[in-house]
Amino acid sequence: MGFGEFDSDANAPQVTGPTSSAKIVVAGGFGSGKTTLVGAISEIDPLTTEAMMTEASVGHDDTSATPNKTTTTVAMDFGRISLDSDLVLYVFGTPGQHRFWFMWDDLAVGAIGAVVLVDTRRLADAFPSIDFFENRKLPYVVAINCFDRLLHHQIEDVRHALTIAPSVPIMACDARERDSAKQVLISVVQHAIAHDSALRAG
Numbered sequence: 001m002g003f004g005e006f007d008s009d010a011n012a013p014q015v016t017g018p019t020s021s022a023k024i025v026v027a028g029g030f031g032s033g034k035t036t037l038v039g040a041i042s043e044i045d046p047l048t049t050e051a052m053m054t055e056a057s058v059g060h061d062d063t064s065a066t067p068n069k070t071t072t073t074v075a076m077d078f079g080r081i082s083l084d085s086d087l088v089l090y091v092f093g094t095p096g097q098h099r100f101w102f103m104w105d106d107l108a109v110g111a112i113g114a115v116v117l118v119d120t121r122r123l124a125d126a127f128p129s130i131d132f133f134e135n136r137k138l139p140y141v142v143a144i145n146c147f148d149r150l151l152h153h154q155i156e157d158v159r160h161a162l163t164i165a166p167s168v169p170i171m172a173c174d175a176r177e178r179d180s181a182k183q184v185l186i187s188v189v190q191h192a193i194a195h196d197s198a199l200r201a202g
């Protein structure tokens with residue numbers, strides 16, 4: 001399976017002129033790959049707020065699927081990517097641990113759309129993110145993170161399990177790969193534009 005088909009060169013010379021910017025939020029369960037995705041796509045050194053996991057996480061964070069995970073995001077991740085000569089995306093990753101969810105509202109302010117990053121080994125962890133964006137009517141896409149480059153479940157089976165509407169894009173990705181992560185962000189922009197157009201059409 002190939003990931004990431006967007007072939008624009010972010011390092012190509014930039015055309016001078018008006019530049020638009022937009023904000024995208026990346027959410028998902030604990031250990032779903034949010035920090036990895038932001039770091040993979042960012043043209044600048046990403047801002048991360050990773051901290052060592054402590055006793056506070058015991059009994060709250062399921063590390064069975066990620067036994068080697070020793071750090072967690074306690075505030076946010078931040079990166080920037082130019083999708084075009086006139087479009088810059090600012091990408092904010094949310095903290096995955098429940099006790100930091102109070103920050104999500106602030107991170108979502110002004111966003112045009114969001115990514116819900118899903119680990120199919122722990123599908124239930126995606127429900128809080130889905131509910132959050134649906135309750136705020138913020139368009140989002142679901143990205144299934146293929147940690148071992150294998151899609152273990154059919155996309156439509158994941159849609160059914162998460163009760164995702166047919167209008168919501170779902171795609172497979174590898175959060176470690178820049179092109180794959182970039183394709184996810186492009187999907188968010190396209191979905192946000194379509195969502196806005198539908199609202200305007202009434």
